[in-house]
Amino acid sequence: AQSVTQLGSHVSVSEGALVLLRCNYSSSVPPYLFWYVQYPNQGLQLLLKYTSAATLVKGINGFEAEFKKSETSFHLTKPSAHMSDAAEYFCAVNFIGNEKLTFGTGTRLTIIP
């Protein structure tokens, strides 16, 4: 069955430390993959996307993600966390042949001063 999993509902990192948010998908065909960020009481903002071009994708606010087909993963990273990165992050997948986006359960990122 096609699914998307985000490991870690809550992640805390110190300001300036590496941010790593995990996303794995289950599908026989590589899908399109997205990371969205949601700040409190706001909508969904696209951070970055993978649509079968370069496997290392750079997004806004210094975030990047690498598509690894062998690991069926699309983990989100940022070398140095900033206080403004505190938010909820959602991995979303567009499985080929489906129109909809399937979202992971989200990871709440807390930045420790």
Add this chain to the structure above:
Amino acid sequence: EPEVTQTPSHQVTQMGQEVILRCVPISNHLYFYWYRQILGQKVEFLVSFYNNEISEKSEIFDDQFSVERPDGSNFTLKIRSTKLEDSAMYFCASTGGLAQQFFGPGTRLTVL
């Protein structure tokens, strides 16, 4: 930059009442979607709409829900008889067919 807009930003209604949530997708987009997010939970797909008809819907999208594109710009979600469990943030999205969906800011629906 073009964006998806939604009105109202917050809707409070009594259980059993009908509500209509409105969305204006990006003007040259052809595919439209509604998602919902119950407080503290993940975003869930409700329905997709293309060429003036529903192309896919989830099990959440039962007979109480309907969608319409009444004119060339608006895309609406109607809930005929709201239940307490319909309280959620409802997001509209649109795409021109290049996989990326653009989301509106959402309408927070509170059913009392």
